[in-house]
Amino acid sequence: MARWTFDDIPWNRFDRSKVDVEIVRIVKAAALVEFNGDAYARHLCLVFHDDPVFQSSAKRWGEDEVQHGRTLAHWASLADPDFDFAAAFARFQAGFHPDFDRDSSRRGSRAGEMVARCIVETGTSCYYFALHDAVEEPVLKEICRNIAADEVRHYKLFHQTLIRYLGAEPIGFLRRLGVALGRLAESQDDELAYAYHAANETVLPYDRRRCARAYARRAFAVYRKPHVVRGVKMLFRALGLAANSRLARAAGHLAWAVLRHCAGRGTHAAACRHSPRKARARFQLLTNLAACLCRLLAHRLQQPRFGSRRAVGVAGTKRL
Numbered sequence: 001m002a003r004w005t006f007d008d009i010p011w012n013r014f015d016r017s018k019v020d021v022e023i024v025r026i027v028k029a030a031a032l033v034e035f036n037g038d039a040y041a042r043h044l045c046l047v048f049h050d051d052p053v054f055q056s057s058a059k060r061w062g063e064d065e066v067q068h069g070r071t072l073a074h075w076a077s078l079a080d081p082d083f084d085f086a087a088a089f090a091r092f093q094a095g096f097h098p099d100f101d102r103d104s105s106r107r108g109s110r111a112g113e114m115v116a117r118c119i120v121e122t123g124t125s126c127y128y129f130a131l132h133d134a135v136e137e138p139v140l141k142e143i144c145r146n147i148a149a150d151e152v153r154h155y156k157l158f159h160q161t162l163i164r165y166l167g168a169e170p171i172g173f174l175r176r177l178g179v180a181l182g183r184l185a186e187s188q189d190d191e192l193a194y195a196y197h198a199a200n201e202t203v204l205p206y207d208r209r210r211c212a213r214a215y216a217r218r219a220f221a222v223y224r225k226p227h228v229v230r231g232v233k234m235l236f237r238a239l240g241l242a243a244n245s246r247l248a249r250a251a252g253h254l255a256w257a258v259l260r261h262c263a264g265r266g267t268h269a270a271a272c273r274h275s276p277r278k279a280r281a282r283f284q285l286l287t288n289l290a291a292c293l294c295r296l297l298a299h300r301l302q303q304p305r306f307g308s309r310r311a312v313g314v315a316g317t318k319r320l
Contacts, residue, residue, distance in 0.1 A: 003064070004146045006071055011139060014078050018136040024079045026218045027140070028199035031072035031085065032092045033191060034147075037065020039100045046103040047113055054161055061154055068147050075140055083199075092198035095206065096190055111169040112179045114162035118155055118238035119183040125151035126231040127219070134222035155234060162238070176239050220259060228256045 041062025045055045073085040105113035125148050132144035171179075193212040197204075201211075229252040233243040242248065 003150075006067060006074070009071060009139060009143060009146075011074075011078075013142075014075075014139045015137055016079070018138070019079045020135065020137075021079075022218050023131075023135055023137075023140070023222075024076060025196070025200050026215060027072050027079075028076045028083060028088065029192060029195040029215060031069045031076055032089055032195040032199055033069070034065050034072060035069025035089060036092070037069065038062040040065070043100040043102070044113075044117075046101070047105050047110060049103060057157055057161075061157065064150050064154070068150070071143055071147075075143055078139075079137075088199045092195055095198060096194040098191075107179050107182075108175075109165075109169045109171060111162055111165040111171050112175065114158050114165060115171075115176050115179045115238055116183040117158040118162065119180050119235065121151050121155035121158060122231050122234040122238065125155060125234070126223075126227045129230070130222045130224065130227040133224065133227070159238060173240060180235065180239060223259055225252075225256045228252060228259055231255070 041058050044058040044061075048054045048058065073083075077083050077085060105116075107113045107116050128144045128148035128151060132141055132148060135141055135144065190208060192215050193208050194206065196215040197206045197211045232252040232255050233248055236243045236245075236248045236251070
């Protein structure tokens with residue numbers, strides 16, 4: 001499948017009457033994060049310094065991410081002519097600067113690094129599918145469709161590399177789970193919150209909690225259950241688990257309930273204060289689903305097929 005370019009986007013179809021100002025805010029933030037992709041690509045090339053094949057793929061991945069950022073930024077400038085992308089990106093780089101120069105993975109191994117990258121691509125692909133389905137503006141819809149397809153392709157790249165490295169750096173299910181949970185926890189760090197601040201706030205001082213909530217409130221609103229279920233299946237494949245199992249289905253229900261809870265906490269906080277019965281019911285639902293998931297997971301971990309690390313790795317190679 002041929003890669004799309006900036007010039008392939010039908011910019012002449014931009015329809016200002018269908019622009020949602022709340023969506024514009026999160027698109028601006030996404031543009032900054034995506035445009036910073038070449039820095040992550042350089043880090044991956046350092047980690048995989050003796051793997052020229054993967055280095056070449058990582059560089060192409062970085063080019064895709066930069067194109068995503070450039071394209072989203074241009075759309076944002078059409079939606080908001082006052083948006084100065086160059087200035088916003090400069091603010092973002094000045095305030096958010098992780099160590100891209102280290103030549104070893106924070107995940108403890110290169111296989112672990114690929115698990116983490118799979119988690120990231122899972123999140124981004126589902127996000128852009130959700131944004132595509134939520135927006136009405138035709139140009140942004142087309143951009144999100146293209147980016148979502150790219151992110152799925154990137155997931156496949158990192159997953160295939162994970163399988164390749166498991167032979168030399170075998171990591172079991174529990175280690176993969178630890179990396180995945182750690183990377184999910186990092187989604188609450190400063191990157192998205194600061195990107196939201198740098199893209200949308202030129203006067204206010206940075207307040208991590210306020211910016212994180214402002215971004216999450218708008219981003220969570222675009223998701224629907226199929227997007228979350230899709231993400232859980234991709235997560236399970238990265239962990240070497242069967243994506244169509246009862247465990248995966250239970251996890252999908254739980255993830256959707258948690259996301260709705262988080263979105264509701266931000267958007268309907270006042271309503272919840274006046275409806276304790278509804279809040280208790282929601283909490284009970286989450287508790288029951290979590291208990292069910294834990295029981296299923298404990299049962300699955302007792303099965304003999306998890307005794308082979310190679311079997312765990314190969315289980316995730318089936319279709320997306």
